[in-house]
Amino acid sequence: MAYAVFKTGGKQYRVQVGDVLTVDRIATLAQDREATFDQVLLVEADGTTKIGTPTVSGATVTAKVLDAAARGAKGVAFKFKRRKGFHKKKGFRAALTKIEITAIKG
Template identity: 35%
Template sequence: MFAVLRTGGKQYRVAAGDKIAVEKLAGEAGDKITLGEVLLAGDGGEVKDAAGVVVSAEIIAQAKSEKVIVFKKRRRHNYRRKNGHRQQMTLLRILSVGGEEKKAAAKKDAAPKSDEASQAAAAPEAAPKKAPAKKAPAKTKTDAE
């Protein structure tokens, strides 16, 4: 099964076992991440609906890409500037393509709370609200006379 996903402003066609270099993503080597923005999914020659398809990957390394040389020159003005740039990138190994997002993570976050904690969270103590003080109407010339 393959998927077309978008990350870092670019699109990649990936399958399980592929290695790709993408724009820098948060995480360290060995971390597992899910790439959720899947545009298209398919199996062989047939195209499937990409809704609910998740691509899971492992970060191999955080690295820099090849050096790009930036050279500026204005002829007959003795103006030359040479600069180099190495873009940050993340190397990924695609572990699996397909399947719905695992709901186990959602269940883990919604662990049962103790009775006291759940009551405190559900009904926080309501402090009595004070009514704002009313201002006396400003005196006009007729009131002063």
């Protein structure tokens, strides 16, 4: 089965057709739209592997947006200084986009 490695949001993802994954929020995408990622670093299909320098020219990964406003798990940033009585607690939830890979071209 063909797979590709592409880059978005400063992270790299290894995907196959049909994979569902969550990536950092892409503000320009709406739900049920199609997204195309052109920063493809590696493509493997039919036993041949193309490695980009840094990207494979003409290669794209196409995905369908399942949820454009997903939120990640709650994280907690907790700071303290011992013996000083200083405690600071702050929570956050990452903004994510959930996508399903529909095609790999390259």
